[in-house]
Amino acid sequence: EAAVTQSPRNKVAVTGGKVTLSCNQTNNHNNMYWYRQDTGHGLRLIHYSYGAGSTEKGDIPDGYKASRPSQENFSLILELATPSQTSVYFCASGPGTGGQAPLFGEGTRLSVL
């Protein structure tokens, strides 16, 4: 069964600390995405990837880095976390063809204190 798995599901971090959010997909999809969801904004794209070794900036990349070490795994890294990065983060995967709907993970709730 197609799946996108995120870890951790909940995270509390301190301001200035480093946070890594992980995502694993078993769909053999080329493309993976990181979005954040905030009240009043819907979902906004942070970074995405076309395949292992590639990362691309999305619409709101500032303060975030991404890493795609393999086809299956895509991480989002906050080197110096700030309270403004408190949000719910969703990872998604897709085959890379425009007509296919990306499949989303369960989300990670991050609080930066």
Next chain:
Amino acid sequence: AQSVDQPDAHVTLSEGASLELRCSYSYSAAPYLFWYVQYPGQSLQFLLKYITGDTVVKGTKGFEAEFRKSNSSFNLKKSPAHWSDSAKYFCALNTGANTGKLTFGHGTILRVHP
């Protein structure tokens, strides 16, 4: 620049009524449009999509949507509505050809009273 507008932040109706959630988009090329549903505390689930062809598309859970190029809309419909349809609904536009990147509207929270 591309954008998606869902003008109704909240919609409330009674079970058995017909529902229609509005979505309009702005995009210079042929759009690929999607609807997703998000139940409280859960992830986004795909409902349906419009790529090309028939302007009325059917999806899961009894939903359908009509693409209207004339007014750049892609409204989601269901009749009758059930209390279990209560959720947040997102309209999204593919803006990156084969990248699969989506631009989302802000979402509409639907509440169906039993």
